[in-house]
Amino acid sequence: MAEITIKDIARKCGVGVSTVSRAINDHPDINPATRQMIMEMIEQTGFIPNNSARNLKRTDAKCIALLVKGINNPFFGSMIRIIEEEAQKKKYALVLRHVEAYEDEVDVALELVKEKRLRGIIFLGGAFYHAQEKLEKLTVPFIFSTIGVEKAEGTNTANYSNIAVDDRVESKKMTDYLLDLGHRRIAIITEGSEEPSVGQLRLAGYEDAFVQRGLDVNPDLIYYVKEEIEHYSMENGYLTTKRILAENENVTAVYATADLLAVGACRAILEAGRRIPQDISVAGYDGISLGEYYNPKLTTIRQPAKEMAGETIRLMFDVIAGKERHRQIVFEAELVERESAGPVS
Numbered sequence: 001m002a003e004i005t006i007k008d009i010a011r012k013c014g015v016g017v018s019t020v021s022r023a024i025n026d027h028p029d030i031n032p033a034t035r036q037m038i039m040e041m042i043e044q045t046g047f048i049p050n051n052s053a054r055n056l057k058r059t060d061a062k063c064i065a066l067l068v069k070g071i072n073n074p075f076f077g078s079m080i081r082i083i084e085e086e087a088q089k090k091k092y093a094l095v096l097r098h099v100e101a102y103e104d105e106v107d108v109a110l111e112l113v114k115e116k117r118l119r120g121i122i123f124l125g126g127a128f129y130h131a132q133e134k135l136e137k138l139t140v141p142f143i144f145s146t147i148g149v150e151k152a153e154g155t156n157t158a159n160y161s162n163i164a165v166d167d168r169v170e171s172k173k174m175t176d177y178l179l180d181l182g183h184r185r186i187a188i189i190t191e192g193s194e195e196p197s198v199g200q201l202r203l204a205g206y207e208d209a210f211v212q213r214g215l216d217v218n219p220d221l222i223y224y225v226k227e228e229i230e231h232y233s234m235e236n237g238y239l240t241t242k243r244i245l246a247e248n249e250n251v252t253a254v255y256a257t258a259d260l261l262a263v264g265a266c267r268a269i270l271e272a273g274r275r276i277p278q279d280i281s282v283a284g285y286d287g288i289s290l291g292e293y294y295n296p297k298l299t300t301i302r303q304p305a306k307e308m309a310g311e312t313i314r315l316m317f318d319v320i321a322g323k324e325r326h327r328q329i330v331f332e333a334e335l336v337e338r339e340s341a342g343p344v345s
Contacts, residue, residue, distance in 0.1 A: 004047040007093075010194070012045070013038050016065075017142040018084055018094040026327055027098065029077050062119060063091045064316065065112050069099040069125035073232050073260060075286045076124050078308035079146070083122065092119070099126065101231060106130050120316050123147060128164075129196040135160065141319045142325070145312040148198045150331055161319065161326040163312050167198045168303050169332040171205025172212075174255060174283055177299075177335055179209060182344035183281065184252040185221065187244045189265065191231050192224030197233075202257040202285060221248065225284070237264025245272050250342050253281060259284035259291045259300055266294065266340065277342035287336060296339035303333050331335040 010017045015034065022030045023038040035088065041047075066088055068076055073198055077242040087094045097112065099105045105126040112118065121142040128148030136159070141159040146328070177188050188206045191199030210217045223244055226325065237256055245249055254269070256262035262284030269280050274297050276282055287302025308331055318324035 004045045006047070009038065009041055009045065009047055013041050016084055016088050016094065017338060018087075018096045021096055023104045025098075027071065027096070028078055029071065035278070062090075062097060063096045063116060064092055064120050065097060065109065066108075067097045067099050067104055067105050067108055067121065067123050067126075069101070069103075069123075070230075070232055071098045072230060073258070073286075074124070074288045074290060075259070075303070075305060076146075078280070079305050079312075082309040083313045086310070086317075090317060094124075103339075105129075106138070108133050109142070110134075110280070113137060113139060119320050122312060122316060127193075127196050128198065128201070134342045141316065142223060143312055143316055143319075145308060146198075148196075148201050148307075149328070153223055158326060161315055161328065163308050163310075163315070163329045163331070165303050165331050165333045167201035168205040168208065170303075171202035171285065172208045172334075173205075173284065173335055174301050175206045175209035178253050178255060178283060178341065179213065179215075180212045180279065181253075181281065181342065185218070185248070185251050186249045186253040186255055188245075188255045188257065189223050189224055189225060189237060189240050189261050192227065195229075206255065221251070232258040232260050234260050234264035234267070237261030239264075239267045241265040241268035242272075243271070245274075253283065253341070254280060257285050259286045259288045259298060262298055262300070262340070263290060263294055266298075276340055278345055281341040283341050287334070291338070299338045299341035300336050301333045302336045304331050307331060 004213055006017055006020050010020045020038055023035040066083060084094050097108060099108050100102050101334045105123055109121050118140050120140050126147055145163045147164055148167050149164050190203045191197055193199060207217045223240050225231050225240055241254060254265045256265050262282055266276055266282050269276055272340055274280050283300050284300040291298030291300050311329060320327060
């Protein structure tokens, strides 16, 4: 009897290989009923799962790797689904790999290339700059998506694609909005990574808005999330905002560089007996659906996640097929005014 493979499990369950991989690795982005069905099939067949990145045979050349840094962020959820669906339409296998905060996503990609034959690699989240000599070691087409548009001088962008919004410009847009509402003591919550990141770009946009108006940037109002827990999480937004409230009682607005941080910030503010937005306004960034249903509804910068995902996978297949060269594509985000931000009382 032939050995059962992950492809057999996927076929029997009527799902993609990447869905089976997510079930095996207990990723959150999978329907519980689907996970249960897959695990029951694994038990029935006696299939012994190995590392999800190794399960597809090296002889299978129709394979794309999707490396996600921050997979718990729901902003990536819809993007992963779209990329997976389009890969299935093209009869490509998709290897989904969660990259930890401490890992270098290009190093992870280089290891995957050694393990299997890949046609392409997509990076979601992570740093927007990597050493040129390291990028040149990747021997397959690759695309950075949602990672920022600024590159270090001397970086050769002809060998890969980049799809993102201009985080610096969009962050300035949100800060300008708060300044137009009369806020001056605006605390910002962002990532304090030593590596170049979208958090740094969004902080730069915040500073740009103040400088352009001739206003001083107060370093005491720049707050970095805790490094030891998930950076862009509600917990980090909550804990960081508690610090803000303890150290800066006269803050009139909190700008969180991710919606999950903003939701955590709202909880800390409400627990402190302050009103939103009458006492303190709150603004986020990303445009996840949670912000629309949270109370108060979250004012945010909404990134066109579905459009970026669609363009990412379309361009990947076109580059693989030789129909198109690598491109640097910048999408425009939208400032969504809701209930969490208002004029200074």
